[in-house]
Amino acid sequence: MTLQAPKGTFDWLPPQSERALAVREALTAPARRAGYGYIETPVFEDTALFVRGVGESTDIVSKEMYTFEDKGGRSLTLRPEGTASVVRAVLQHGLHNGQLPVKLWYSGSQFRYERAQRGRYRHFWQVGAEALGAEDPALDAELIILASDGYAGLGLTGVRLLINTLGCKECRPVYRAALQEFLRGLDLDEATRQRIEINPLRVLDDKRPEVQAQLADAPLVTDHLCEACKVYHEEVRSLLSASGVIYADDPRLVRGLDYYTRTTFEFVHDGLGSQSAVGGGGRYDGLSEMLGGPALPSVGWALGVDRTVLAMEAEGLFGGEAGESRVQVYGVPLGEEARRRMFLLITELRRAGLDADMSFGGKGLKGAMKGADRSGASYAVILGERDIAVESAQVKDLVSGDQITVPLVEIVTTLKERLNK
RNA sequence: GUGGGUGUAGCUCAGCUGGUAGAGCGCUAGGUUGUGGUCCUAGAUGUCGCGGGUUCAAGUCCCGUCACUCACCCCA
Structure with a gap:
């Protein structure tokens, strides 16, 4: 063999490729039926978009971006996630000047420079949906239900939904300070100590048992929420329950991107090797402003296509069934x-x-x-x-x-x- | 970035303590000069990841290197 696919990437071949296609279709079907319009954005963007949007303190920006300079000297980056691009496109074209919320869905490649392992590749695929410009717990609930229905439509039964809230710009700083105070007193390695100062919430997400053991008494966001956030979160939960969506509250659920506020959620599955999330999302009320736009409270999710295929394989949902007979x-x-x-x-x-x-x-x-x-x-x-x-x-x-x-x-x-x- | 495992035919792999490669599947052809799925027979394809070392002799042992893979970190 002379040439092979770049490190951390892979080819979709039949019949698996058909599965990927079907998964993309099925995961986005509920959103399309709910009035979400299709958007395609460039695979690469100005590096500044991700640095400002995703956040400099995140691993994605600090070490996982495919950044390069083009022949005109511009710094460009292969998109590591989809939300920032969608917000940028909405602001650029003034879609937010019409009726709100603006509802969009997308499907495409994402890139992160990481060490590959099962369920985690340098080139991967996500489908996403975003509802921009409305602060309404029903919108959070709607998106969660659409994603949940997407998984159900594929026959997946092992997908679990975890939800949490991260508070808003009023209550989150207070919680953040309390958490930092607590974390500083723990016995942690240098990298983690640095994280306490930069992004303390993510320390809660550490999987190492020796770290988790020390986090047992950590202060929780849910105990520091302001009244508005508390009411908002209760309404989201209530709508989910009333819609028959089963979920688990996970006060430790933090997401890797800086822009999340209030509602966050993750769909997890046990068939992904060492990874757990098949999809995730949340509310990002401040992102538009971070990118120089007006206040545009929004919520959205991204679901991993290749991870969903893995989850389906783990559940044995691909028999030698359809897709194999190609012609009549x-x-x-x-x-x-x-x-x-x-x-x-x-x-x-x-x-x-x-x-x-x-x-x-x-x-x-x-x-x-x-x-x-x-x-x-x-x-x-x-x-x-x-x-x-x-x-x-x-x-x-x-x-x-x-x-x-x-x-x-x-x-x-x-x-x-x-x-x- | 850190650690473990694995690199032999297109694929999945065997090859014990060193004696210069095998199976199954797949593929091609024939059995059936115009009939598939079963069966039988025959055939083709290997720089044994790469480089170096030890040895009369290395797929096998040693060193290095690359790739893949799993895991940590982190995330979809």
């Missing part, structure tokens, strides 16, 4: 003239709306029939000199093995009838 009809030509006639016939079948393929490469009858078998087609159309001589072809039912002679001019209608098209 398969052409088996014998001889040069038949090859040409078959080519035209297959084209005609496709234009008539049937899924059709044929044997290429001058294979013998046996090899071509084998191809018909592997293609998953229901019918094989066999055409040889004898058939051409009487202007007909053999139509073989590949399941029953029955074979009939059909005049060439009737092939399309005969197959359409048999396939109920």
